[in-house]
Amino acid sequence: MKEFVVSAKTVEEAVDSVKRENGFREGEFEYRVEDPGSRGFLKIGSRNASISVIVRTEYYVRKVKEFIETVLSFSKYAPQSLAVKAEHRDAKIFVHLDGAHLGRMIGKHGKTISALQHLATIFINRITDTKMTVLIDVGDYKDRRKELIKRIARNKALTVIQTGKSVQLDPMFAFERRIVHETIKSISGVQSFSKGLEPYRYVVIEPEKKGRRKHRTSPKGGVIDFEDHRSQAG
Amino acid sequence: MMKDALEFIIKGIVKHPEDVRVSRSDEKTPDSPPSELYDLRLHVEDVGQVIGKDGRTIKSINILLNALAGQKEEKFILRVQR
Numbered sequence: 001m002k003e004f005v006v007s008a009k010t011v012e013e014a015v016d017s018v019k020r021e022n023g024f025r026e027g028e029f030e031y032r033v034e035d036p037g038s039r040g041f042l043k044i045g046s047r048n049a050s051i052s053v054i055v056r057t058e059y060y061v062r063k064v065k066e067f068i069e070t071v072l073s074f075s076k077y078a079p080q081s082l083a084v085k086a087e088h089r090d091a092k093i094f095v096h097l098d099g100a101h102l103g104r105m106i107g108k109h110g111k112t113i114s115a116l117q118h119l120a121t122i123f124i125n126r127i128t129d130t131k132m133t134v135l136i137d138v139g140d141y142k143d144r145r146k147e148l149i150k151r152i153a154r155n156k157a158l159t160v161i162q163t164g165k166s167v168q169l170d171p172m173f174a175f176e177r178r179i180v181h182e183t184i185k186s187i188s189g190v191q192s193f194s195k196g197l198e199p200y201r202y203v204v205i206e207p208e209k210k211g212r213r214k215h216r217t218s219p220k221g222g223v224i225d226f227e228d229h230r231s232q233a234g
Numbered sequence: 235m236m237k238d239a240l241e242f243i244i245k246g247i248v249k250h251p252e253d254v255r256v257s258r259s260d261e262k263t264p265d266s267p268p269s270e271l272y273d274l275r276l277h278v279e280d281v282g283q284v285i286g287k288d289g290r291t292i293k294s295i296n297i298l299l300n301a302l303a304g305q306k307e308e309k310f311i312l313r314v315q316r
Contacts, residue, residue, distance in 0.1 A: 070242060071243060074235075074239035074242070075301075075302045076304040107297065107301060112298060114294070115293075115297040116298055118286075118291065118294045119243060119294050122286075123247055126247060126248075
């Protein structure tokens with residue numbers, strides 16, 4: 001968490017100026033008195049008070065929420081019933097959007113949520129020293145998408161087992177590929193790895209080879225094969 | 235107004251928000267219907283941040299802008315200058 005020192009004539013003045021300058025609300029920061037200060041005697045030996053201020057995650061959570069609410073308020077179809085819920089765990093801030101007409105905020109394959117999430121993460125890392133991640137979900141989109149990906153992975157695995165040939169999936173986001181790998185790991189007879197360069201990186205499911213480590217991932221940004229060139233140009 | 239949205243988003247992610255200037259350009263784009271062209275003037279230090287690795291950030295801004303404007307296809311062109 002961010003920590004900084006503020007001095008003023010008295011501890012109360014220091015606390016007030018911190019609140020005023022940063023717009024902190026109750027419970028969004030803590031402070032420790034480093035030096036209570038001294039008035040001295042007839043101005044001789046007078047000393048300023050100083051406090052160490054620690055910004056709490058609650059402040060960042062509110063900031064992220066306000067950022068997202070403002071961005072969405074520019075929408076042509078400004079959602080009237082938008083509910084933005086935000087909470088945090090470790091260095092992650094979870095934002096949950098709910099309301100009518102939010103479908104367009106998801107975008108094709110979650111493209112728009114990803115964009116908003118990326119920008120909100122940059123926004124929060126501008127105002128904090130510690131690295132934080134913002135994760136956004138709209139309705140139950142991510143849960144449904146996760147189930148869909150698991151189902152695709154299981155179906156493709158079955159095809160691989162039946163035909164003995166490997167299968168390529170469509171390009172996916174990193175978190176989606178992870179779901180595929182996890183699903184494939186639990187199925188015997190198949191193994192998976194990722195191939196290609198972002199944002200066209202995709203998963204290949206193949207028959208399990210004996211004597212090989214079950215889960216392997218090709219190095220990121222490794223060899224570009226012909227296909228990647230083609231998809232990047234397209 | 236999409237210009238305000240653009241300005242708000244960019245000011246939120248740069249080190250020098252006071253140096254951000256967003257303007258709509260009259261220049262015609264070859265695509266039809268013509269895209270809306272915006273010029274972004276930024277502090278030198280912020281150019282990289284706004285574009286992002288592999289253009290990811292500027293692309294995210296564009297995607298978001300289109301969603302806010304309710305467009306199906308991308309209709310904005312963002313030109314970054316220092």
